[in-house]
Amino acid sequence: MSSEMTDTTDETLIETGFSVETDRGREPTDAEGIVRSEDLSVYYGNERALEDVTIEIPENQVTAIIGPSGCGKSTFLRSINRMNDRIESCTVEGELTFHGKNVYDDDVDPVALRRKIGQVFQAPNPFPKSIYDNVAYGLRIQGRADEVDLDDAVERALKGAALWDEVEDKLDESGLDLSGGQQQRLCIARAIAPDPEVILMDEPTSALDPVAASKIEDLIDELVEEYSVIIVTHNMQQAARISDKTAVFLTGGELVEFDDTARIFENPKDDRVEDYITGKFG
Amino acid sequence: MSTDTKSGPGISGDDTLEDAHKSNDRVRRIFFACATITVVTTVAIFLVLFDNAASYFFGARLSEVLLSGDTFSRTVSFTEFFTGTRWAPDHSTPAHGVLPIVWGTLAITIGAGLVSIPIGTATALYLSEYASTGTRNKLKPVLEVLAGIPTIVYGYFAVSFLTPVLVGGIATNVINPAGGLLDSISHLAPFVLDPAAEWMMGVRVGRYSLLAGVLVVGTMTIPMVSSISEDAMQAVPDELRNGAYALGATKYQVSIRIVLPAAVSGIFASYILALSRAIGETMAVTLAAGFNANLTANPFAEIMTMTAYLVSMARGTSAVGTVEYQSLFAVGLLLFLMTLTMNLLNDRLKQRFQEEYR
Ligand SMILES: Nc1ncnc2c1ncn2[C@@H]1O[C@H](COP(=O)(O)OP(=O)(O)OP(=O)(O)O)[C@@H](O)[C@H]1O
């Protein structure tokens, strides 16, 4: 959070009306969502982490997921691109569709799914390879390095992630030599290089300083023209600033409210959501 | 500096602290003494080897020259030692070309590496990247048991199984393809127990082969490669795997392009360790590969490694001070230098890759 953001925190929260920039120049779409879930429950062993979540996530918009720690935000994100498959104890019930197709159907290949749904993680995790190789990695493993002009694709992805100007002259240097904020933008470049349709972001700015964080926020605003972005965040101001829709999860893995961001922050229906947003809870 | 007269901010120390410092010092000295033991032992071994080896080459021990005024006289020349192709210091017409037994050791080491490195690495990748937690928890202890088996048992395994069944079978089917596998087994049955007995009696009758030596040393170094490599792979942060999987990488791609490069320093360390072990391996290799110094690449021929020579000489009757007795130390010194080189190489590689991958 920058100091400017912190200042507004207490005064503008709730009652007086949370300040939400409503006009992002993006039309609210009524089209069917790109990702939908229907009574989705996720368990770790016998522990239920998500309970009957039904949600419809719109295409080419930013959807924020907020809620107290341990309420299942990351679990929900991981169930979209089936990264939950990597956790042995994890089982999924209900439906989660991408373009109307249940991703848990037997004929769905999680590898193919993840090529359409990119992810950016909480802590920047560049590979111990050069900047160039980091960005080119997705296209290479997907066997598309020959189809496209790789140099061009890397440049476009780095420009898309607002990192090109800073690394243009040192593409051969290790991605690990960048600052934390640059590393995170490198990870975003890596995620968008293979041109997915959806980008999942799990607290992408929580490990960054305010300046680096606001760069990423600006970036998300641009990304959404081409991609559907689903972002988990603990930062209410961030959710309010950058998202079109907000989903509020509460402890127990329950989706309590999901609506236009402006509505959620200005006039939440559920008292628990109001408490959470105003900081009385969670 | 008693507590009563304490003044100032209380950071000047007092009697209790002084005691603590004293016991600290004592413990430090004990630890240092323990650390010294290994250093002293290493230096002493090296000196004894060097001293005796000098007498092999120059006819007098260094200590004798220095202390009693003996003079050097050439016995075995370096040229003969390093370029001669016949090794028989205890023969009636002695020959001192060390190449055949160095070759024996190298052939076993390289051959064993060709067995243990691919199998060990694949095992490590399977355990680290593919196996479920349950499978891993079952398989790892088995591997560790394999690593703990005494080498004489491996030698026996070579004598009673590898040589007659596997090597014999391959020999019959490659050299004499008409003969069936069963033929070869029954033909070799008398050798199942005999070689061991014969060896104990000091008579060479058994059937030894380079191939059996390679296979047994290869087998026994697999756990070393797999276990250390697996540890290195487990140490690769899961975030890297997640990053790759989220881009749509397959398990194979993650294993080969993310995990292997990130774990490379540990994996190389395991290779070097396995190779050093193969160089120094004695019991099993002697029982499997034999005692006949042969400069040959024929996998079915009997060979002799440097360690096998040391065993046979140490077991033999040559008198102290004779050239063949001194040859023990020359070969020992050479072996020592070879393993030392491997260790230094290991350190080098580690440093190198530690810089590249953090
Ligand atoms: N790998 C796992 N194995 C077992 N239980 C897990 C695992 N990951 C998460 N959980 C449990 O599932 C619940 C939801 O976790 P999740 O990580 O989705 O929460 P979160 O909302 O992302 O929290 P945070 O804001 O702290 O990141 C928690 O109770 C957690 O303990």
Ligand SMILES: [Mg+2]
């Ligand atoms: Mg989380």
